[in-house]
Amino acid sequence: MNPVNNPFAPGAGSRPPELAGRQAIIDDARVAIERALLGKPSRSQMFLGLRGVGKTVLLNAVETMADEHGHLTSMIEAPENKPLGELLLPRVHQVLRKLSMTEAAKAKAYDGLRALRSFASAFKFDVAGVGIAVEPEAGVADSGDLQNDLPELFIRIGEAAKAAGKAWTLLIDEVQYLKQEDLAALIVSLHKISQRELPILFFGAGLPQVAALAGEAKSYAERLFHYPDVGALAEADAKAAIRQPVNDEGAVIEEEALTEIFLKTRGYPYFLQEWGHQSWNIAVGDTITLNDARQAETKTLKRLDEGFFKVRLDRLTGKEREYVVAMAQLGSGPYRSADVAEALHETVQSLGPRRAQIISKGMIYSPSHGDIAFTVPMFDDYLIRNRGNLG
Known part of the structure; x- marks a missing residue:
């Protein structure tokens, strides 16, 4: 497909072509x-x-x-x-x-x-x-x-x-x-x-x-x-956010491709835009296929890793990175502060200032007492993918 006509232009605060689910x-x-x-x-x-x-x-x-x-x-x-x-x-x-x-x-x-x-x-x-x-x-x-x-x-x-x-x-x-x-x-x-x-x-x-x-x-x-909760999109809305802009350009996208994109992005709007952008550029003819959506994964993750995720990681010191990597290695959040301390062989009290500093930088938050979670969706996946290059 012609990249000039690509309806997806993911960016900070950029309005998506279809403001679905809001x-x-x-x-x-x-x-x-x-x-x-x-x-x-x-x-x-x-x-x-x-x-x-x-x-x-x-x-x-x-x-x-x-x-x-x-x-x-x-x-x-x-x-x-x-x-x-x-x-x-x-x-x-x-x-x-x-x-x-x-x-x-x-x-x-x-x-x-x-x-x-x-x-x-x-x-x-x-x-x-x-x-x-x-x-x-x-x-x-x-x-x-x-x-x-x-x-x-x-x-x-x-x-x-x-x-x-x-x-x-x-x-x-x-x-x-x-x-x-x-x-x-x-x-x-x-x-x-x-x-x-x-x-x-x-x-x-x-x-x-x-x-x-x-x-x-x-x-x-x-x-x-x-306090309206602005979260990931439901499946129908996530698919509409991709399908409608594609259709508006006179193209189509297979239902299987939409399902693939939804599952990989978990419905998070910025990731949907990035995946849609890459899928469009890969597709040949006027149809985005399931294979196109799957091929888009490598380029999409590379763009996210080098931009969306890295920009946020770069704000952390070495010790703060050590803390968030320890979180990610525990699996999916939220995480108990005590479990992170145990993984780092330290006490909750000794890690308190480090935890507070990471919160102040907007990287993690406390959804409930004693718990912490990432403010960036799928950040744990990014850290695991790149843990060998985070020194």
């Missing part, structure tokens, strides 16, 4: 977006799942949908070493300036800009590149305590958006990298907005541990957020 999540987001414009509250949503399941794709889809419905939107990817307030500063400034263009919201937007100037001064954020050309408002968002100041700033944004007949949708990816104090302040801010029924929506995405992190930050987080 319609319920999209529909819930659409309802929340439309309700916000009517002044009706909806729970904030946090998409949780392993790496490569399409959380970022969903955030991008929600952002597009919010834009199409007239929301002002701000998308942030949380890094591991930058405070939330600094990330928000230019986005909030942009939103308030847009709101100030509406005559009915001019005064409220101006108040919001003054609060933002106070906020930036309190936390000593550099405003030179942002250009906030207003004087700060004393006593508003300037205490230097994020859990006090961020809610005041959000309220000002919400009031300006309401005056303009608009809504603001904030989207944050990689929520697990937010510091606990930043996550707590965000939760408090969203709680205040909910209480005042102001038109601000929040959609986040992160690894499975985010629900626990949010609960630790604020006990009422479980009532504030809806």
